Amino acid sequence: MSYRIDRLGHQGDGIAAGPVFAPMTLPGEVVSGTLNGQRLADIRIDEPSARRVSPPCRHFKACGGCQLQHADDAFVATWKEDVVRTALAAHGIEAPFRPIATSPPQARRRATLSARRTKKGAMAGFHGRASDVIVEIPECRLLHPDLMRAIPVAAALARETASRKGALDVAACLSGGGLDVNVTGGRALDGPLRITLAGLAEAHDLARLAWEGEVIATRNSPVQRFGNTQIVPPPGAFLQATAEGEAALLADVMAAVTDAARIVDLFAGCGTFTLPLSARAQVHAVEGEAAMIEALDIGWRKAAGLKQVTGEVRDLFRRPLLPDELKRFDGAVIDPPRAGAEAQVAQLIAAAIPRIAYVSCNPVTFARDAAALISGGYTLSGLRVVDQFRWSSHVELVADFARM
Known part of the structure; x- marks a missing residue:
């Protein structure tokens, strides 16, 4: 069955009569696919919009970090x-x-990555679209190039500190001293974990590493500049x-x-x-x-x-x-x-x-x-x-x- 997309919803999904929600579609397009409840899956674009473009990032279809790379900039604006x-x-x-x-593009200076320990090591990235599955993003078009260093940092943190039962949330931010990292969702701090974390901060040249808001190591001041003033924000601050x-x-x-x-x-x-x-x-x-x-x-x-x-x-x-x-x-x-x-x-x-x-x-x-x-x-x-x-x-x- 075919559906004509009438508009985009607030989450960026196309909406057809019904309503039927179709991700990665645009107004005016005619699409078909498999209807699961109110959501269309396995979508085929039968009549594309003139505003449709090729997504600049190869991870777009799987990654949930972006919703609108399939539309041109003027349409999104x-x-x-x-x-x-x-x-x-x-x-x-x-x-x-x-x-x-x-x-x-490539301007985001802060992001929260998900990281999980695996049988073969660890993986880190963003959650997949409407999923808790982690999608690795080695060629992300969103993050600042200097922030991309946070991906192997997040993977190392999961490999060295996490169980395979849960994921870590690794909030990373660029600062004047380098990467400023705050980890949440991990196990309770103890002496051996503190030693491991301090070693990871050293090995990955982090400005600061905090665990659930508690600073473990500060190697360089993680300063932020507001006007002509420098401040050191608390870990994980907005x-x-x-x-x-x-x-x-x-x-x-x-x-x-x-x-x-x-x-x-x-x-x-x-x-x-x-x-x-x-x-x-x-x-x-x-x-x-x-x-x-x-x-x-x-x-x-x-x-x-x-x-x-x-x-x-x-x-x-x-x-x-x-x-x-x-x-x-x-x-x-x-x-x-x-x-x-x-x-x-x-x-x-x-x-x-x-x-x-x-x-x-x-x-x-x-x-x-x-x-x-x-x-x-x-x-x-x-x-x-x-x-x-x-x-x-x-x-x-x-x-x-x-x-x-």
């Missing part, structure tokens, strides 16, 4: 912008879009996925609050926005993880020429900053996780802060919060989709709001 437009339209919102900022994506987000954030002299940075992390902003404004950083605020504070104290930065450890979901705490600021930056920031946005509205820069990784919760801001007297001045996760279905954006 338009689709990601339309995901945001659709989310906003559900709340009756139209917004002026700035040009999308797409990171280049960082933007690409340098190009971070730069695009930062440029729009700084433009949104350009006239502010006192800024509050909510969900501040280790200071991605706080520290560059402090070159021209006083900034109060609020973050739920104490180790991130500590890293931010140490970095600011070691830097020169910055205005005052203060930090606060606070769960902004349970205890959002209230209007009397916000009234001293004339600009706000907010970068919440996927759940958005409904409670904190309500307090920003009550405080009537003149300018707000909102960074989001979830168009649906962003649209909800944007609707609240607009109802509260703000104008959505501009929005940009920032595609750090090239060839994936993941959508990020940065928007600025001004009080009328």
